[in-house]
Amino acid sequence: xxxxxxxxxxxxxxxKEIMDSVEEAYKLYEKKDYEMPSRIHVDHxxxxxxxxxxxxAKGLFGTKMLTxxxxxxxxxxxxxxxxxxxxDGVTGKPVCIMDAKSIxxxxxxxxxxxxxxxxTPENIRTLGLVGTGxxxxxxxxxxxxxxxxxKVYLFNRNDEKAFEFAERLQRRLGNIEIHVMNSIRELVxxxxxIITATTSEKPVIPADAQLLKGKHFIAIGSYKxxxxxxxxxxxxxxxxxxxxxxFAKEESGxxxxxxxxxxxxxxxxxxxxxxxxxxxxFEESSKGTTFFKSVGMALFDIITAEKIYKRAVEEGMGTNxxx
Numbered sequence: 001x002x003x004x005x006x007x008x009x010x011x012x013x014x015x016k017e018i019m020d021s022v023e024e025a026y027k028l029y030e031k032k033d034y035e036m037p038s039r040i041h042v043d044h045x046x047x048x049x050x051x052x053x054x055x056x057a058k059g060l061f062g063t064k065m066l067t068x069x070x071x072x073x074x075x076x077x078x079x080x081x082x083x084x085x086x087x088d089g090v091t092g093k094p095v096c097i098m099d100a101k102s103i104x105x106x107x108x109x110x111x112x113x114x115x116x117x118x119x120t121p122e123n124i125r126t127l128g129l130v131g132t133g134x135x136x137x138x139x140x141x142x143x144x145x146x147x148x149x150x151k152v153y154l155f156n157r158n159d160e161k162a163f164e165f166a167e168r169l170q171r172r173l174g175n176i177e178i179h180v181m182n183s184i185r186e187l188v189x190x191x192x193x194i195i196t197a198t199t200s201e202k203p204v205i206p207a208d209a210q211l212l213k214g215k216h217f218i219a220i221g222s223y224k225x226x227x228x229x230x231x232x233x234x235x236x237x238x239x240x241x242x243x244x245x246x247f248a249k250e251e252s253g254x255x256x257x258x259x260x261x262x263x264x265x266x267x268x269x270x271x272x273x274x275x276x277x278x279x280x281x282f283e284e285s286s287k288g289t290t291f292f293k294s295v296g297m298a299l300f301d302i303i304t305a306e307k308i309y310k311r312a313v314e315e316g317m318g319t320n321x322x323x
Contacts, residue, residue, distance in 0.1 A: 002096050002318035004308065009102040012308045012317065015138075015145060019110040023276050025303040026114075028057055029245065030273035034299050035061075038247045041224070047071050049224075051082075055298035060089035062302040064100050070199050078134060079199065080104060086305050096309045097321070100301075101134070103308075107300045108220060109138025111244060112195055115218040115292040117146040118275040118285055119242065120193050124216070125150040128191030130184055130205070130229075131198035132156040132165035135220060137172075139195045144173055151177040153187045188215065196229040197221050207231035212289065219254050219293045228253035230291070235263035239288030242272045248295045255293055 004012070013021075028034050034057035042050040049068040055061060066082035073079050082100035087093060116127075127149050129136050133156075140152055152169065156162035162180045170178050181187040185206045188194055195218040198204055205212070212234050221229050235241075235258045249255045249266055258264045272292060274280045312318050 001094050001321045001323065002312065003321050004096060004098045004312055004318045006099045006102040008312060008317050009099055009308055010106065012311045012315070015106075015110070015142065017307065018106050018304060019113060019142065019145075021304040021307050022107055022110040022114060022300055025297075025299045026244075026273035026276040028303070029297070029299055030271065030277050030279075033057065036298050039251065039295075039297070053298035053301065055302045056089070057299060057302055058089075058306065060087065060302070060306060062086040062298070062305055064103070064298055064301045066100050066104065073133070080134065084301060084305055086302070086309055094323070096305070096312075096318070098305060098308070103301055103305055104296070105134055105138055107304045108135055108294070108296060109142045111294045111296070111300065112139040112197075112218050112220055113142025113146050114276070115242075115272070115294065116143045116193055116216075118272070118282065119218075119240070119290040119292050120147065120216045121286050122147070124192040126153070126190060126192045127151070128153040128155070128181075128187040128194040130155050130187065130194065130196045131221060132162050133197060133199075135197040136165065136195075137169065139197055139218070139220065140169055141172060143193070143195065144176065147193075149176060151179065151190070153179050153181050153190050155181045155184050155187045185211070188212070192216060193218065195220065198229055200229060201227045203228055203231040205230050205234065207233045209233040209237045213237040214289055216286075216289070217291045219252075219291065222252045222254045222293075223295045225251065225253050225256050228257055230254050232258065232261065232263055234291065237289050238264070238291050240285065240290045241269045242275065242285075242290070242292045243269050244272045244294040245297050246271060247297075248293055251295050252293055
């Protein structure tokens with residue numbers, strides 16, 4: 001068995017290979033070619049959560065155990081942490097332990113990038129990001145891979161963190177203009193596509209239907225039924241709503257609350273894999289005001305982890321461990 005740390009995971013595959021892995025997972029999801037229970041939440045208080053995410057697919061299985069401690073941000077520690085264990089599908093033997101926050105960061109960025117690829121017109125040039133934490137960085141990087149983004153607008157409650165994030169992003173993206181905004185309203189006004197990656201329990205996007213109309217939204221943050229980043233007003237003007245998995249309709253307040261209020265109907269929320277497989281054509285999926293909600297699933301992790309593990313073995317990466 002080998003252990004792969006964060007640096008090894010990030011260097012094992014290109015970002016395109018990560019995105020291809022996530023697309024493959026979407027196709028498996030639509031074919032129902034996997035075994036995966038709904039994600040298990042274990043909450044301790046209001047700010048501390050353990051997520052348990054097992055999955056069996058493609059002759060192997062794995063489990064991601066992820067912690068979400070929101071107060072860690074105040075301590076200078078990662079809000080998300082944990083381990084991914086990959087097992088041989090024939091013997092059940094554990095073959096690899098990986099840093100889970102890196103897997104999550106990379107595949108979640110790819111999820112957002114695919115959201116931009118399939119739900120926005122090809123000629124968009126402006127992107128807004130609300131929430132400049134660990135997840136936000138790769139959201140922007142992947143978005144800029146799939147669209148010719150010219151300007152990126154950022155907002156974070158902590159200005160210092162926002163400017164640090166902007167400098168890091170500038171080093172990565174080069175000539176793209178990057179601006180830190182004074183308010184989320186200004187960010188939404190300036191952006192054609194808006195990605196939210198926050199831990200806020202209450203909507204961060206302005207409750208202004210006319211402001212939101214015609215925009216494209218990628219929602220990454222909310223993964224609990226009482227947590228939402230978007231206001232009711234969005235669902236009075238939205239034309240198309242997509243979710244990465246069916247369970248998102250129950251797990252995220254950004255979907256289950258509007259459903260409960262009758263603002264949207266569950267049957268009208270389409271799974272994103274239908275865009276990847278072509279069942280819903282791009283000409284249809286990117287028109288009007290669009291909203292894509294991702295809560296993530298273990299299938300993303302296991303397909304991505306398998307490819308990282310195989311590359312690591314080929315390249316002699318990792319630290320050998322004995323149980």
